Amino acid sequence: MKSKLLVALLATLGLTVAAFAAPATYTAEPNHTFAQFSYNHLDFSIQTSRFNTVTGTVTIDQAAKKGSADITIDTKSVDTGSNVFNGHIQSEDFLSTTQFPTATFQADQMVFKGDKPSALKGVLTLKGVSKPVTLAITHFECKKHPMSGKDVCGANAETKVKRSDFNMAKYVPNVGDEVTIAIAIEAVKAE
Template identity: 80%
Template sequence: MKSKLLIALFAAVGIATSVYAAPTTYTADANHTFAQFEYNHLGFSNQTSRFNNVTGTVTIDQAAKKGSADITIDTKSVDTGSTVFNSHIQSEDFLSTTQFPTATFQSNDIIFKGDKPVELKGVLTLKGVSKPVTLKVSNFECKKHPMTGADYCGANAVTKVKRTEFNMGKYAPNVGDDVTITIAIEAAKKE
């Protein structure tokens, strides 16, 4: 009788472990996922703008401490707070959104510290140029959404790039070459 109980217990633990170990894919919530960028303008101020349309998925296997991310940014959704400046940023001198309507970040290398991802190493493609970048992750959390009850994960991730390396060097160095890119993501478990 004891041996049957032990076998049943180990089987239950095995099933629970295999469910926990499975990779889980989360789809970005369009209402709570944005990318913003910040740069210095003529030494006067740090300007912050954002992209309003960001889509993508993140897959996390917390047991194996692995994961991947595939993020797409609609560059035509740039929002500087000024209609005139939005057009300027979308021009060939900068984002060239007619030719390159999207920017992407793809990663198959998520670095964990303990149970939480702390870095995403991947490739940023912007204006047709692909470069390796590392996004530093903060504020990572997975739990039931308090309003919908769905399984959700969220995080913030940040990296710095040089715009001259992506063929967007007009007015450098007067307009800062260093650009900080921040992505805020909230994503629902894919059913």
């Protein structure tokens, strides 16, 4: 009896590992996927704001240690905590959301360290300007979601860019040119 139970348990574990071993595409879950950005404001403080609407997919082949990502940020969903400042950030001096309502990050190279991804290399397009960017992955986990039972991958990643590289140099150097972009994503395996 014990041997049958052990065989059944090992078979179940094998199926779980196999579910994450083959190439798979995951779709961003909107309630747990956000992009934040922070910058130095006149040396008074580091201001942090976020975009409330981020969509996209991530494809991972953990066995081959490959992957890609296609992420879209709705720039009109910027949330600074102030309606007045949201409008200021959406103006032509900064995001110019009327002309450029989205920003994208398209990565075709996922770098692995051991069995887990450590970076995504791709192109960030912001305000109509495209630049190569590497997102350092600071946290990564794939497993069965404890409530839904679905296969889910989650990650945190960040990079630093210069806003002047994306035609947003207003108030530089008084307002910092360097911007840290941090993304939190939880994505569900496509069925």
